[in-house]
Amino acid sequence: MTSPSSSSSPKGPKAALAxxxxxxxxxxxxxxxxxxxFGSAIAWLLVGSVFALLAAIKLTTPEFLADHAWLTFGRVRPAHLNAVAYGWSSTAAIGVAIWLMARLCRVPLRHARILVAAAVLWNLGVAIGVTAILAGASNAIEWLEFPTYAAFILFVSYAFIAVWAVLMFRERRPGHVYVSQWYIFGAFFWFPWLYSVVNSMLVFWPVQGSVQAIINWWFGHNVLGLWFTPIAxxxxxxxxxxxxxxxxxxxYLSILGFWSLALFYSWNGGHHLLGGPIPAWLQSASIVASVMMLIPVITTAINFHMTMRGSFALLRTSPALRFTVFGAMCYTVVSAQGSSMALRSLNKLTHFTHYTIGHAHLGMYAFFTMTMFGAMYYITPRLVRWExxxxxxxxxxxxxxxxxxxxMVVSLTLGGLIQGIELENPKVPFLTIVAHTIPWLHARSWSGALLTTGHLAFALSFVLILLRTGKQREGPTLFTKERSFP
Amino acid sequence: MTFTLVALFIVVVAFTAIAIGAFGWAAKTGQFHGLEAGARSIFDTDEPIGRPTDHFPERGRKSKASV
Structure with missing residues (x-):
C-alpha cells in the first residue's frame, strides 16, 4: 500500500513481500x-517491586528493617513510587511510543543516537533520584520526590526524546495520522509542560500556602492522565x-475520545483536595471535570468492546492481546471508579483510606502496566526476530x-471502605480502626509477592528472548507464510 | 513572584497556541475526513484486514498451518 510496487498489484505476493x-x-x-x-524498564520494575514489598511488610510489621535509616518506611515508600513511576512506567512507555512512532510514520527510525543518549540519561536520572530518596534527600512533595539535580537530568533526557519525536514526525511517509499518534504526541507535549511548570512552581521558586497543594495535585493527577494514560x-x-x-x-469515537480527554483531564487534580483549604469553586470544577471524563472513557470502552466482539477466542492464543484487553477493561473500571470517587459524598468516606491506594494500583498496574506488558510481548519478538x-x-x-x-485491589478496596466507615463513627477508637486494617494489609503483602513472582517470570522471559534461546521459530508476523526471501 | 507569573503566562499562552494550532492543522490537512480509511491505515497487503498477527509461542506452527 505504501510502497510503489504495491500500487500495481495491490493483493499480489510481491506487494505483500515488499x-x-x-x-x-x-x-x-x-x-x-x-x-x-525495555530492558532498563524491566530492571526498574524489579527494583520497584522490592521496595514495594519492603513498604508493604513494614505496614504490618513496623519493626522490620526499621533500624536502617535508608530502609525506613518514609524513604522506601517514595523510592517505590518513583522507581515504578519514572523507572518502570515512563521508561516502558517511552520504548513503546518509539516503536509505535516508527511504525505509524511508516519509515525506519532515524537519529537513534539521540534516543540512546536519552535512555542513558533517563536511567542515570532515575538511579540518582532513587538513591537520593533513600539517602534522605527527598523533596517531600508527592510524585516529585526526586531532588532538583535528578529532575534536571530527566528533563534533559526528555527534551532529547521530544526533539526526536518532532524530527521523526517530519520525516514520516505521507498519509493519515493514526489516532495512536495523536495520543503519543499529546503525551510528549503534555509531560514537559507538567514537569517544567511543577518544578518551577514548587521547587525553584516555590509558591506559598495551600497553592502548593493545588499545584502538587494538578501535577500528580495529570502525570497519570496526560502522560501514562495517552501512551497506554x-x-x-x-x-x-x-x-x-x-x-x-x-x-470517529477514537478521535472524539482523544480531544475530549485533552479537554477535561487537566482539570481533575483538584479532586484530591476535596474538603481541603482550597477555594470551593476549584473543588467543584474538578468534580465536574472528573465526571465529564466519562465521555472519553465510555467512547473508548465502546470502541474496544465492539472491536473485540466476536474475537474474544483470540484471547486464548495471543499473549499480547490478553494483557492489552485486560488493561483496556481495567481502564474502564478504574476511570468509572475515579469519577465516582470525585463525588463529595463518596470522597468523604474514601479519602485518607486504603481505598485510594487500591484505586491507584488499579490504574497504574491493572490498566497501565498490563497494557505495557501486552505491548512488550508484541514488540520484542519483532525486534529480536525470535519468538x-x-x-x-x-x-x-x-x-x-x-x-x-x-x-490487591479487592483487599484494599474492602479494607479501605471498612476503614472509612469506622472513621466516620466517633465511637470507634482510632487504634481499633488501625487494627481492623491489618488483615487487609497482609493480603496486600501477599498480592505483592504474587506480582513480584510474575515480574521475575517476565524478566526471565525477556533475558531468554534476548539470548535467543530455545528452538528457532518463525516470528508470527514478521513475514507471511508465502514469503520467499530474495 | 512577578517573574514566576510572567513566565507562567508565557507558558500558558504558548501551550494553548500549540494546541489550537495542532487542532487547526488536523482540520486543514483532512485528518477529520475519511475516518474509516484512517482506521484501515495500520494494515497493509502483508498484514491485511482479516488476519490475526499474534499467538502463543507453542501454538505457532499449528495456527500458521490453519491460516
Whole structure:
C-alpha cells in the first residue's frame, strides 16, 4: 500500500513481500533504542517491586528493617513510587511510543543516537533520584520526590526524546495520522509542560500556602492522565486492531475520545483536595471535570468492546492481546471508579483510606502496566526476530499478575471502605480502626509477592528472548507464510 | 513572584497556541475526513484486514498451518 510496487498489484505476493520487508526494516531500525528502554524498564520494575514489598511488610510489621535509616518506611515508600513511576512506567512507555512512532510514520527510525543518549540519561536520572530518596534527600512533595539535580537530568533526557519525536514526525511517509499518534504526541507535549511548570512552581521558586497543594495535585493527577494514560491508549488503539486484523469499530469515537480527554483531564487534580483549604469553586470544577471524563472513557470502552466482539477466542492464543484487553477493561473500571470517587459524598468516606491506594494500583498496574506488558510481548519478538521461548513463563506471568492485582485491589478496596466507615463513627477508637486494617494489609503483602513472582517470570522471559534461546521459530508476523526471501 | 507569573503566562499562552494550532492543522490537512480509511491505515497487503498477527509461542506452527 505504501510502497510503489504495491500500487500495481495491490493483493499480489510481491506487494505483500515488499510490505513485509518494509515493516521488518522499520522494526530492525528500532531495535537498539527500544530494547534499551525495555530492558532498563524491566530492571526498574524489579527494583520497584522490592521496595514495594519492603513498604508493604513494614505496614504490618513496623519493626522490620526499621533500624536502617535508608530502609525506613518514609524513604522506601517514595523510592517505590518513583522507581515504578519514572523507572518502570515512563521508561516502558517511552520504548513503546518509539516503536509505535516508527511504525505509524511508516519509515525506519532515524537519529537513534539521540534516543540512546536519552535512555542513558533517563536511567542515570532515575538511579540518582532513587538513591537520593533513600539517602534522605527527598523533596517531600508527592510524585516529585526526586531532588532538583535528578529532575534536571530527566528533563534533559526528555527534551532529547521530544526533539526526536518532532524530527521523526517530519520525516514520516505521507498519509493519515493514526489516532495512536495523536495520543503519543499529546503525551510528549503534555509531560514537559507538567514537569517544567511543577518544578518551577514548587521547587525553584516555590509558591506559598495551600497553592502548593493545588499545584502538587494538578501535577500528580495529570502525570497519570496526560502522560501514562495517552501512551497506554495509543498502544491499545494499535494493538487490538492489529492483532485481531480488524479495523477499530468506530474511528470517529477514537478521535472524539482523544480531544475530549485533552479537554477535561487537566482539570481533575483538584479532586484530591476535596474538603481541603482550597477555594470551593476549584473543588467543584474538578468534580465536574472528573465526571465529564466519562465521555472519553465510555467512547473508548465502546470502541474496544465492539472491536473485540466476536474475537474474544483470540484471547486464548495471543499473549499480547490478553494483557492489552485486560488493561483496556481495567481502564474502564478504574476511570468509572475515579469519577465516582470525585463525588463529595463518596470522597468523604474514601479519602485518607486504603481505598485510594487500591484505586491507584488499579490504574497504574491493572490498566497501565498490563497494557505495557501486552505491548512488550508484541514488540520484542519483532525486534529480536525470535519468538518468546516459553509459553509457560508467559502464562505464569499473566496469571500471577492478574490474580495478584485483583487480590490487591479487592483487599484494599474492602479494607479501605471498612476503614472509612469506622472513621466516620466517633465511637470507634482510632487504634481499633488501625487494627481492623491489618488483615487487609497482609493480603496486600501477599498480592505483592504474587506480582513480584510474575515480574521475575517476565524478566526471565525477556533475558531468554534476548539470548535467543530455545528452538528457532518463525516470528508470527514478521513475514507471511508465502514469503520467499530474495 | 512577578517573574514566576510572567513566565507562567508565557507558558500558558504558548501551550494553548500549540494546541489550537495542532487542532487547526488536523482540520486543514483532512485528518477529520475519511475516518474509516484512517482506521484501515495500520494494515497493509502483508498484514491485511482479516488476519490475526499474534499467538502463543507453542501454538505457532499449528495456527500458521490453519491460516
Amino acid at each position: 510490505d513485509a520487508l518494509d515493516r521488518a526494516a522499520i522494526d530492525a531500525s528500532c531495535r537498539l533504542p527500544v530494547l534499551l528502554f 491508549l495509543a498502544s491499545t488503539y494499535y494493538m487490538i486492531p492489529k492483532i485481531l486484523g480488524k479495523p477499530i469499530h468506530s474511528y 518468546w521461548p516459553s509459553a509457560f513463563l508467559i502464562k505464569a506471568h499473566f496469571w500471577l499478575a492478574s490474580t495478584g492485582i485483583l487480590l
